[in-house]
Amino acid sequence: MLAPAILLAATLAALLVGLGIGGAADERTLADPGALVRFGVPISRTLVNVSMAGLIGSVVMAVWALAGANPAGHAAGPRAADARRQGEPPAETRAAMDLAAASAAVLTVASAATILFTYVDVSGQSFSPDPQFGAGLAMFVTEIELGQLWMLELLLAAVTTVLAFAIRGRRLTLLVLVAALLTALPLAQQGHAAGASGHGLAVNSLLVHLLGAAVWLGGLLTLIFVARVVDRQRLAVLTARYSTLALFAFVGVMASGVVSAWLRIGSLDALFGTGYGQLVVLKTAALVVLGVFGAVQRTRLIPRIARSGLRVFAWFVVAELAVMGIASGVAGALGRTATPVALEPARDQGGRISPAEWLTGDPLPPELVFERYFTEWKFDLAWVLVCAFGIALYVAGVIRLARRGDRWPVGRTVSWVLGMLLLFYTTNGALNAYEQYLFSVHMLGHMMLTMLIPLVLVLGAPVTLALRAVERRTDGSWGGREWILWAVGTPYSKIITHPAVAAVVFSGSLWVFYFTPIARWAAQEHLGHQWMIIHFLIAGYLFSLSMIGVDPVPYRFPYPLRLVTLFATMASHAFFGVTLMTGDGLLLADWYGAMGRTWGATPHEDQSTGGGIAWGIGELPTLALALVVAVQWSRSDAKEQKRKDRAADRSGEAELEAYNAMLAAQAERDERAAARSTRG
Structure with missing residues (x-):
């Protein structure tokens, strides 16, 4: 218990x-709330952050790094044998899930305390058993956005606590992981006021920051708990796996920290001239030190663990934990210090603002002309990292294959990189900058996400590359290869990758999205916008995969039926487009029709363009x-003919000779029958 105590003391x-x-x-x-509240709010909020890190980090380690069954050589004795017979997870996984359950419980209690302290802080009331206090608290968590977010955090933490205590199976641990990751969403939503300038970028940046820090800190805590139940060789393996996770987390935390700090500081003068800026400098220094720790861990500590035992590991980790x-x-x-840049929505700051700024929080951009498709940018850190990591991991897999002498088609690499670059542009370039204001730009981005980007990504065959490049594990844990093989073979995968289902989702999503309240949710809410991107990207990917994919799927239509399916989806899209072009009504009239644009086409003309x-x-x-399907069909026929030719060569044209003999016999029988008929 020394390490957690050091962590809490340093924190x-x-x-x-x-x-x-x-x-x-x-x-x-x-309206001073008193010292109890002034210190209680930041202390309880910090306990929320630390306990959430313990929860997420431990479950991530259990899912990706730790064994799901007792591997030979890592657990021995009567107790391990009993565990194997009873189907229990090994000691290392039990230790991680115990940490997850305890962290979730602390998160629940800390969230409840934060709700209480925050309500007293913002309401100006004192703690009281009076019914009026309770009624005000109930109103706070049901009608005020800040209270609603904290109540959601409390409920998610409580549900995750139950799941973490109840679940120990490998596959069901994914459910615990999903619930644990969801606990970060309410905290990210609180980091920037809805309707404030840069809200979407700030929320995504803070979410990346929270998840990265959670994996980084929580994974290290998990290693400390697991170190008590494994030998030093096993600890070296687990530390190496954690180090890989920590590297990705470090990149995410540093990048998101820079973005979040800049949004709140605004200038270099405020960086050193304000208390908030000075705290940012201190935190940055701590993160840089942690980066050095990580480099030393990867290059020097891991090899020494297997030779020197736990002493070197303990001293190093305790020091790293203190800096964390x-x-x-x-x-x-x-989180409690006033920011140099106001985070309130523009409509709450007083003064005259444009309708666009009232609706979106951001000023109306300049008129969209051709060159601005290449010069206007609205960056989204989460998608920047998705694209960067996607390219880096793919190229790393290609390099690994090349080093062992295996070839990987250059065209597939080019296709994947091109797809990721298109995704980067769609989520960060002019399409992202103007899609809130122009329906036509929104529709262009939609078509990119659901049709073009999935097409080129599928041609990259990422699953096939991963299955060839990622090493198979033999220690009872599941890495990337094992989880991919499991996911491909699940009943759910068989359903969503079936060509008929993929086609219905692909074409039907257009109608369901734009002619239901989902479109308004995606336009007005940041979470809805992110859901839209993910949904249409996945829907397009699954459809392209079922049509032309190289990666393994349970079933694909024959080539003629694939072409029929493609033409049917084309007809559905065409009918959708004509409906928009000829319709008299305006979709989301109080959004696209209320931006106050003085440039460009009218909202109705813009919708027709969309x-x-x-x-x-x-x-x-x-x-x-359709062209790719036709080419694949042609190549498939050519391959089949070559296969038959090779088979004929091996059998000495036996099949053809047998066929000719059959025809000759049939002709002879016909001649005899004709002769008998003539004589009769």
């Missing part, structure tokens, strides 16, 4: 120092799909 000390630097705990001149505690404490202080994009430009990738 609390850094939090108190940070509160002093930023002045967040100073007595207020008006400092970073966590400073982060807690940052319908033309869905009908015309949107059909081009489908035609490309």
Whole structure:
């Protein structure tokens, strides 16, 4: 228990120092809630962050790094044998899931405490058993956005606690992981006021930051708990796997930290001239030190663990954990310190604002002309990292194959990289900058996400590359290869990859999305917009995979039926586009029709243009799909003919000779029958 105590002590000390630097705990001149609340809010909030890290990090390690069954050589004795007979997970996995359950329980309690402290802080009321206090608290968690988010956090934490205590099976642990990851969403939503400028970028950046820090800190805590039940050779293996996770987490935390800090600081003067900026500098220094720890861990510590035992590991990890505690404490202080740049929505700051800024939180961009398709950018860190990691992992797999002498088609690599670059542009370029204001740009981005990008990504065959490049594990744990093989063979996968289902989802999503309230949700809410991107990207990918994919799927239509399916989806898209072009009504009239644009086409003309994009430009990738199917069909026939020719060569044309003999015998029988008929 020494390591968790050091973590909490370092976190609390850094939090108190940070509160002093930023002045967040100073007595207020008006409506001061008292020292208990001034210190209670940041302390309880910091406990939320640390316990969430313990929860997420431990479950990630259990799913990806730890054994799901007792592998030979890593557990021995009567107790291990009994565990194997009873189907229990090995000691290392039990230790990780026990940490997850305990962390989830602490998260639940800390969330409840934060709700109470936050309500007292924002309402100005004192703690009281009076019914009026309870009624106000109930209103806070049901009608006020901040209270609703904290209530959602509490409920998610409670559900995750139950799941973490109840579940120990490998596959069902995925359910615990999903629930654990969801606990980060309410916290990310609180980091930037809805309707404030840069809200979407801030939420995604904070979500990346929270998840990265959670995997980083929680994974290290898990290693400490697991170190007590494994030998040093096994610990070296687990540390190496954690180090890989920590590397990705470090990149995400540093990148998101820079973006979040810049959104809130705004200038270099505020970086050193304000308490908030000084705390950012301190946190950045702690993260840089942690990066050095990670480099030393990968290059020097892991080889020494197997030789020197646990002493070197213990001293190193305790020091790293202390620095993590400092970073966590400073982060807690940052959450309570006033930012140099106001985070309130523009409509709450007073003054005159445009209708576009009222609706979106961001000023109306300049008129969209051709060159601005290449010069206007609206970056989204989450999708920047998705594309960067997607390219890096794919190229790493190709390099691994090349080093062992295996070839990988250059065309597939080019196709994958091109798809990722198109995804980067769609989620960060002019399409992202203008899609909130112009329906036609929104539709162009939609067609990119659901038709063109999936087409080129599927041709990259990422699953086949992963199955060839990722090493098979033999220690009872599941890595990338094992999870992919399991996912491909699940009943759910067989359903969603079936060509008929994929085609219905692909073509039907257009109608369901745009002619139901889902479209409004995606336009107005950041979470809805992210869901839209993910849904249409996956729907397009599954459809392209069922038509032309190289990666393994349970079933594909014969080539003639594939072409029929493609032409049917083309007809559905064309009808959708014509409906938009000829319709009298305006979709989301109080959104696209209320932006106050003084440039460009009218909202109705712009919607008609969007319908033309869905009908015309949107059909081009489908035609490309049809051409690829036709080429694959031709090649398949050619391969089949070559196979038959080789078989004939091996059998000495035995099949043809037998066929000719059959025809000759049939002709002879016909001649005899004709002769008998003539004589009769």
